Amino acid sequence: MLAVAAVIVSGTGCIGTAASGDDSEATITEQAAVTNKGATDPGPRPGASGAGAPATPQPVDPDNPANLSAAAVACFPGLSPTMLRVCEKAVVRFQEVDSVLGTFGTETGVGLGPTFNANGCAACHSQPNVLGAGVAPSSPQFPGTPNPQVALATLAGARNILPSFITASGPIREARFKSDGGVHDLFTIANRSDATGCNATQPNFVAALAANNVSFRIPISTFGDGLVENIPEMALESNVTQSASASLGIAGTLNRSGNDGTVTRFGWKAQNKSLTIFAMEAYNVEQGISNAGFPDEREGGASNLQGCMAFNPTPEDNFAFGGDGDNSVSDTTSDVINFAFAMQLSKPPTQTLPPGVSQNTVVQGQNQFVNIGCANCHTQTFTTAASSFDQAMSNVAFHPFSDYAVHNMGTGLADGISQGNAGPQQFRTAPLWGVGQRLFFLHDGRTSDLTVAIAAHASTGSEANAVITKFNNLSESDQQAVVDFLRSL
Numbered sequence: 001m002l003a004v005a006a007v008i009v010s011g012t013g014c015i016g017t018a019a020s021g022d023d024s025e026a027t028i029t030e031q032a033a034v035t036n037k038g039a040t041d042p043g044p045r046p047g048a049s050g051a052g053a054p055a056t057p058q059p060v061d062p063d064n065p066a067n068l069s070a071a072a073v074a075c076f077p078g079l080s081p082t083m084l085r086v087c088e089k090a091v092v093r094f095q096e097v098d099s100v101l102g103t104f105g106t107e108t109g110v111g112l113g114p115t116f117n118a119n120g121c122a123a124c125h126s127q128p129n130v131l132g133a134g135v136a137p138s139s140p141q142f143p144g145t146p147n148p149q150v151a152l153a154t155l156a157g158a159r160n161i162l163p164s165f166i167t168a169s170g171p172i173r174e175a176r177f178k179s180d181g182g183v184h185d186l187f188t189i190a191n192r193s194d195a196t197g198c199n200a201t202q203p204n205f206v207a208a209l210a211a212n213n214v215s216f217r218i219p220i221s222t223f224g225d226g227l228v229e230n231i232p233e234m235a236l237e238s239n240v241t242q243s244a245s246a247s248l249g250i251a252g253t254l255n256r257s258g259n260d261g262t263v264t265r266f267g268w269k270a271q272n273k274s275l276t277i278f279a280m281e282a283y284n285v286e287q288g289i290s291n292a293g294f295p296d297e298r299e300g301g302a303s304n305l306q307g308c309m310a311f312n313p314t315p316e317d318n319f320a321f322g323g324d325g326d327n328s329v330s331d332t333t334s335d336v337i338n339f340a341f342a343m344q345l346s347k348p349p350t351q352t353l354p355p356g357v358s359q360n361t362v363v364q365g366q367n368q369f370v371n372i373g374c375a376n377c378h379t380q381t382f383t384t385a386a387s388s389f390d391q392a393m394s395n396v397a398f399h400p401f402s403d404y405a406v407h408n409m410g411t412g413l414a415d416g417i418s419q420g421n422a423g424p425q426q427f428r429t430a431p432l433w434g435v436g437q438r439l440f441f442l443h444d445g446r447t448s449d450l451t452v453a454i455a456a457h458a459s460t461g462s463e464a465n466a467v468i469t470k471f472n473n474l475s476e477s478d479q480q481a482v483v484d485f486l487r488s489l
């Protein structure tokens with residue numbers, strides 16, 4: 001039997017308690033028919049973000065008190081004054097923008113390239129606020145804001161060709177090649193005013209697309225991820241066992257580190273162990289900045305890289321050994337550790353009623369979400385272990401709506417990539433907290449419509465097929481309530 005959460009919808013003071021699941025009469029269908037009875041996705045929820053921080057002025061200044069107090073809203077409630085200050089500074093540092101030498105305009109971060117997908121964590125993690133997911137013109141919070149990758153292709157004199165899968169109104173994306181599994185960066189620093197002598201050439205995306213060799217990934221929101229990092233492994237293991245259902249055809253597996261055998265939980269395939277490792281890897285893979293975790297410059301799939309690798313001493317990001325700023329922990333610590341602090345100390349999304357949707361409808365939707373088996377994968381509640389960061393983050397019950405396990409999602413979602421134990425058809429149950437204000441869905445950002453995202457769960461071999469059949473059999477009112485519940489998250 002599934003554990004059921006009481007989710008508090010803020011602003012009403014009411015508590016909705018979902019009914020318990022019943023999967024007794026289910027049968028497994030090979031391929032669920034898509035019968036959306038007319039439920040529509042109202043689109044991303046307008047209004048304030050319930051998590052993250054507003055953008056800080058550039059160049060980033062983590063010693064400016066005004067920036068720190070603006071960043072405080074991103075931090076977990078109840079942190080001690082010491083940890084609140086660490087969080088505030090880290091949230092400002094998360095917004096650092098990088099150029100090759102740190103001298104281009106207000107882009108004072110050092111080490112961009114030789115290849116990159118964007119020039120700052122917050123370039124890709126800013127919807128509906130800093131630390132979030134990818135922005136686009138459809139954002140109610142930042143209406144009209146284009147995909148930043150379009151302008152980055154030619155910033156500072158660069159002459160990168162914009163790949164066809166990057167558009168002003170489409171999702172921010174990174175590209176993997178199925179042939180080697182790796183991320184091939186979209187851009188190089190060649191021809192930039194701060195990269196004299198570099199003649200690198202971009203990967204040939206036209207040929208790779210023609211050969212069906214490219215898979216896409218979109219950014220994942222990091223709000224509240226410090227809580228996720230502190231879920232005890234045994235809790236994840238027992239949840240996967242309890243949530244498995246023979247009648248529904250659901251049996252998740254936890255991805256594990258090839259090094260120490262422990263559970264890995266971050267990324268679309270749950271391929272990464274920790275926020276620190278993710279920050280270190282992202283700094284090198286997305287921005288080309290070598291650091292303590294990934295100390296060497298990365299080729300990123302480009303060719304002709306002679307003359308592009310030695311603009312800065314390596315690792316390009318390091319501790320401030322001689323002291324810096326007010327010599328606080330944050331100021332003397334490297335960028336990557338600060339990026340991790342920002343995520344580790346961040347507050348989760350706040351559930352809010354979408355405009356025109358009643359508390360009763362949200363409870364109705366949540367009840368159906370549990371009844372038909374969505375919550376067998378999208379686990380509603382976990383509780384953290386004791387935290388060495390702050391007492392306020394110890395033993396916290398929270399609602400990520402993921403089991404952090406990977407599931408076979410069928411031929412329709414398969415991406416041709418294996419990472420750790422996760423094969424080409426397997427994906428981590430996407431955490432649904434914050435989904436109400438997200439713009440694009442599924443690992444490759446193929447849709448911005450929640451009803452399409454739900455229908456895409458069903459294809460040959462998918463563990464979700466029986467659940468999607470049940471969704472299709474709901475009345476229009478119940479289907480709409482499920483969508484409205486999702487837009488409240």
Ligand code: HEC
Binds near residue numbers: 121225265343
């Ligand atoms: C070019 C856009 C881009 C940039 C820049 C970028 N990211 Fe991401 N981020 C992504 C994508 C795409 C994913 C999903 C990757 C995957 O799972 O393969 C992701 C996922 C993540 C996750 C996983 C969150 C979760 O809950 O699973 C973390 C953590 C993260 N990024 C942190 C960072 C940090 C820190 C930086 C800056 C060093 C950064 N990212 C820069 C695109 C970006």
Ligand code: HEC
Binds near residue numbers: 463
């Ligand atoms: C067998 C496990 C499983 C079941 C059952 C399941 N999901 Fe999912 N869900 C996933 C996985 C895995 C993904 C990510 C797939 C991908 O990105 O390719 C996902 C993605 C999503 C997304 C997109 C989120 C995002 O950030 O992109 C939504 C929305 C969603 N599920 C809602 C539902 C609803 C509603 C139901 C019930 C009708 C449901 N899911 C049932 C495993 C499941």
